[in-house]
Amino acid sequence: MTAPIAIRRLNAADPDFARQLDHLLSWESVSDGAVNQRVLEIIDAVRQQGDTAVVEFTRRFDGVEATDISELILPRERLELALTRISSEQRVALEESAERVRLYHERQKQDSWTYTEPDGTVLGQQVTPLDRAGLYVPGGKAAYPSSVLMNAIPAKVAGVAEVVMVVPTPRGEINELVLAAACVAGVDRVFTIGGAQAVAALAYGTASVPRVDKIVGPGNIYVATAKRHVFGQVGIDMIAGPSEILVVCDGQTDPDWIAMDLFSQAEHDEDAQAILVSPDAAFLYRVAESIAKLLPTMERVEIIRTSLANRGVLIQVKDMSQAIEVANRIAPEHLELSVAEPEQWLPQIRHAGAIFMGRYTAEALGDYCAGPNHVLPTSGTARFSSPLGVYDFQKRSSIIHCSAAGASVLGKVASVLARGESLTAHARSAEYRIKQ
């Protein structure tokens, strides 16, 4: 016998709706002073003592007794072994997923371009891959092989020469599916280390761990705090908050399907957020009934219950336009448009990590194998950031090649502006190129 489920309800017509919604959405990563201090010490130790510090922290935090860092390295052959240890059904699924992810991401690849002006001046942009990327993969219960695919494949498609993965193995526990995914995704080297020490090692390099140019992948508060501190020394991806979904439904989808879609978000962890918006009040009740009916059948019943009770909500709106307004306000990580003609609403959606259109597009399909990335901006950061993509592993260099004639014309403009800024060396450097 499980306890009944209480899920909050809001109505967008309520004058206090905006405040209530904001309150429900509010979430802040709590890198408090103590965490910051601890992480700074770990980073400092790794910079000073390199491998020795990494081995020591791994012993202390992961309970892994290595006497030398060489015991914490998995070569490519070990990844290939993992591929033989999983079921053939799993292997096929990993390979199908990887192939679809690869095909989608190929379309994100950007090319260099130039154009020539009438006076012969050439302007352009050269696009190049990063030399080396670091991929953080959490160990233990949150180890997701699908995340390995989603993080490593865009790097490989971008042309990154070396992808280095770190994954902690608490008390020596190795996840074969994770290693198999690393093999399929083309990861070059794996270190069985984690935490702030792994982030520091990747950012600064040690005798054994190569310095990377960018670190991607999710982690706990120590990992997130370490990434924030090494930002600038290396690139980082977005610092992720808990995962969330906003389902917009016109009331015509099977309520069991919608309930399960909400569960699939809520089962991640207690802080995950699942929100349903509908103009159909009766439908919201039917989904609540489905939730009550299905919840006891779920394996992660307690996580789902806590997540839905603390952060879930069913929102009634006037019409679909108001539903889209709510979606733009939330800027959700996942937006499911479980409606009859979803494409008609697409042009009005300004902020969302990924948009799952129509009744058949469960978020879970996108999480694993549709093709687009499942690393998405959380907590409203879709207002200004994008899914992880090939563009995160490419960078651009501006190209400027002035002809003699072009430099003469531009030199005059530059001279005026440079003198306006009292930068006379700039002005004189430009003036040398003006034709007499």
Added chain:
Amino acid sequence: MTAPIAIRRLNAADPDFARQLDHLLSWESVSDGAVNQRVLEIIDAVRQQGDTAVVEFTRRFDGVEATDISELILPRERLELALTRISSEQRVALEESAERVRLYHERQKQDSWTYTEPDGTVLGQQVTPLDRAGLYVPGGKAAYPSSVLMNAIPAKVAGVAEVVMVVPTPRGEINELVLAAACVAGVDRVFTIGGAQAVAALAYGTASVPRVDKIVGPGNIYVATAKRHVFGQVGIDMIAGPSEILVVCDGQTDPDWIAMDLFSQAEHDEDAQAILVSPDAAFLYRVAESIAKLLPTMERVEIIRTSLANRGVLIQVKDMSQAIEVANRIAPEHLELSVAEPEQWLPQIRHAGAIFMGRYTAEALGDYCAGPNHVLPTSGTARFSSPLGVYDFQKRSSIIHCSAAGASVLGKVASVLARGESLTAHARSAEYRIKQ
């Protein structure tokens, strides 16, 4: 009578070269504990007290006595007034520069795309602009109208609806050129506030200062530290270090030109870095002579002398290939290829913010008016980041629209992988979409 100039020399053939170069390049932003603490207090005060805190900090740090934040707002009309107060030569130069910057950046604009698979499933990427961007412009001596153009125009080209600029006016000092540039660039609103308080106001919003989605633009250590702390709440651009240039010369450019190009970097501030690399040892001596000859004629002679003495270097290399190797190792913000056929080296350049090709392309031309952005990755961060661009003001949403047939196929793959991760709600949500 000015003191002679001492500029360091290195030879890439020296076995200790790599270490010496690394030492010379090393630079770290020093957000020490005290700065961090102070900035966190300012952010907290602005979040708690809003406009009142902003007015109080502006009084305390900028010496501006406002009784209400309304006195710290410049409407669009004030910007238009500034345009009438500068010389017509300056106005024309600003407008020509803005037009070229706009034309170049138009080419960076990215479009949405979709593709349809044989079973009717549609995948794609929807590209949208940020709603609102915040532009930080330093006040006082480092107020650069060209930076206003370079930061605001890409945002406007991206389609950002509102660009809000903040610029401190220490002791009430207003820079008309900066306001005129803001007018030309299409800035919508200006607040005469600065420091960590301006960053906090833009990140969280106050009654008067609108919350933005991303903050760009350079600032002092307080501004940089504040940006690091609000990252996640809003997007930020790269945290910039001191500006640097690497000039690669084959020895055939007028040494006076090269000396002045180095000066144009060194005059920014004492921490700026100017490096010359050449396979021609005699040429390095000629440039050193030009430096000694021209230095006393410069307005910012002391800044240039300090910068060159502390951080400048002339590097002798074996040949052009080694010069390019050094360039890739440094990953310079500005790379000037002052050589006969620069395009032949372009494919080998892996890391650089901007590449200035040929003897006529002085960096100063790119700083002001060639078209590409002058906000570039510093301190080796070109290894993983790009010039500021339109792409910084656009974001992407993945689009997934599964057909019934597509969902059935994908559902099977997702189910296997989800069960491998023990996420059974994911699996069941996918399985609902499998055709029976």
